[in-house]
Amino acid sequence: MKKRILIIGAGISGLSIARFLADMAEVVVLEKAEKAGGLIKCDLIAGNLFHKVGGHVFNAKNETISEWFWSQFDRDQEFIKAKRNAKILFNNKLIGYPIENYLYEFDKETVQHVIADLLQIQSATPKAPFEYENFEAFLVGSFGATLYNLYFKPYNQKIWNTDLSKVALEWLEGKLPMPDIKEIILSNVMKEEEAQMVHSTFYYPRRGGSQFIANRLAKNSNIKTSSPVNGIRKQAGNIVVNSTYTADAIIYTGDVRKLHKMIKIEDADLQQALLDVTMLKSNGTSNLFCECDENELSWLYIPENFTSAHRIIYTGNFSPDNNQGSSRKTCVVEFSGKVSFEEMQLEIKKLPGNLTPLHHNYEPNSYVIQEKDTRHKIARLKMQLEKHQIYLTGRFAEWEYYNMDKALEASLNLARHITAI
Ligand SMILES: Cc1cc2nc3c(=O)[nH]c(=O)nc-3n(C[C@H](O)[C@H](O)[C@H](O)COP(=O)(O)OP(=O)(O)OC[C@H]3O[C@@H](n4cnc5c(N)ncnc54)[C@H](O)[C@@H]3O)c2cc1C
Structure with a gap:
């Protein structure tokens, strides 16, 4: 008899592990929303594609994950390969990204301070990134106080909305390119882009944005949408979910802080461990979907405090198909936390590109x-x-x-672990 496995959540994690386990188990996925996708969901707004959270593009360094992913799609026919064109809006000017490679675009005094910082860092005992105490110490220790105060502090504080000295460093692994002073000097002297940049190129679906990815991965799986899970208990060796589904195992992909209210199993150690994670902190994001003027950008970062918006994602540039309902291009303006539609409408007046709002979304769980x-x-x-x-x-x-x-990699590792049991 095949194992009965119930997966809670049809984001990319739930959808992929359903596929990884399909041959060895009878799999059902329960999703509380009306459609699959989780954070990678997109909606069509009068013919234009709205990424409700962020503007998801795909890249995988891990070869197994890359191979698996491309076995699900026709890369040449169904995806576009694009080059990252990110800029930073600073003093009403567009500066290249990452900022440390474009110091020549700043005024002489700022550059002198940055160089003095970098020379000091270079002459000190080298430190591995994970030897720093926290995120703030890492940024100051790696880039110097001038760049930290100019860009890294204001930008990251906008996004994280928290004290950067309380943020741990582990999450950085593979997410940010680790600074290398020789590379910084080389990029600035030669004015060449750094090949190591995370997402220096990326793949993006020709049609349907990241919803296309979710829909393909959902194909052939038994997914029950509009099915929120609110109770998990044990009965005669089985796990019973919502008093409706019986399973041999459960895979949960939702918010871990909510599990303690869901799991009704008498086990003091388990209940304590569930309680211990209820205080974990997260940030939400508000997104304003807009029409904008033509440009060549993929992302624009906005560290300065003249606006509460922190970035514009030019999703209309990712695929021409994303602007079907409009004679102009479309983009998403991202704000940290819950920002009202009215406030976002006021904020975009301060931003470049003649932005006209089309729709908005608030996602309480983003970061x-x-x-x-x-x-x-x-x-x-x-x-x-x-x-x-x-x-x-x-x-x-x-x-x-x-x-x-990384979500795919974690799902694959868990599938292997469960299969081996
Ligand atoms: C602003 C932003 C930009 C990003 N950009 C990129 C990018 O460009 N490229 C990239 O690779 N990654 C990007 N990411 C990361 C990416 O979004 C995540 O790695 C991925 O979507 C996480 O998927 P998940 O399945 O783990 O979680 P989720 O997508 O959150 O899925 C969890 C699912 O579980 C469901 N669920 C929760 N509780 C229950 C319940 N009780 N009952 C039933 N269902 C439930 C939810 O409705 C949801 O569908 C970005 C993230 C953010 C926030």
Whole structure:
């Protein structure tokens, strides 16, 4: 008899693990929303494609994940390969990204300060990124106080909305290119882009944006949408979900902080581990979908405080198909936290590109904030849950700063673990 596995959540984590386990188990996916996708969901707004959160593009360094992903799609026919063209809006000017490679675009005095900082860093004992105490110490220690105060502090504080000295460093791994002073000097002297840049090129679906990815991965799986899970208990060795579904194992991909209200299993250690994660911190984002003037950009970062918006994602430039309903291009303006439609409309008047609002969305869970003991708490909880055949995978289930490729990797690793049991 095949194992019955119930997956909670049809974001990329739930959809992919459903596929990884399809041959060895009878799999059902329960999704509370009306359609699959989670954070990568897109809607059509009068013919234009709206990424409700961010503007998802795909890249995978891990070869197994890359191979698996491209076995699900026809890369040449269904995707566009694009070059990243990101800029930073600073003093009403567009500066190249990453900022440290474009110092020549700043005034002489600023550059002198930055060079003095970098020389000082170079003459000190070298430190590996993870030897720093926290995110703030890492940024100051790697780029110097001038660049930190000019860009890294204001930009990151806008996004994270939290004290950067409380943010742990583990999440950085593979997310940001680690600064190398020789590379910085070389890029500035030769005016060449750094080949190591995360997402220096990326893939994007020709049609349907990241919703296309979700829909393809959902194909042939048994997904029940509009099915929120609110109760998990044990009965005669089985796991019973919502008093309706019976399973041998559960894979949870939703917000781990909500599990303690869902799981009704008498196990003091498990209940304590569930309680320990209820205080984890996260940030939401508000997105304003807009029409904009033509430009060549993919992302525009906005560190300065003249506006509360922190970035514009030019999703209309990712694929021409994304602007079907408009004679202009479309983009998404991103704000940290919950910002009203009225406030966002006022804010975009301060931004370049003659932005005209089309639609908006608030996503309460976008960014996980990792603190020093977060990974330890999640590891302890996973151990307690596994005693009851309950497993976690995904950005908010594991409280990891996963991009899609990392979420896929985590799902594959969990599928292998479950298959081996
Ligand atoms: C602003 C932003 C930009 C990003 N840009 C990129 C990018 O360009 N490229 C990239 O690779 N990654 C990007 N990411 C990361 C990417 O979005 C995530 O890695 C990925 O979507 C996480 O998928 P997930 O399945 O783990 O979680 P989610 O997408 O959150 O899925 C969880 C699912 O579980 C469902 N669920 C929760 N609770 C329940 C319940 N009780 N019952 C039933 N269903 C439930 C939810 O409705 C949801 O559908 C970005 C993220 C953000 C926030």
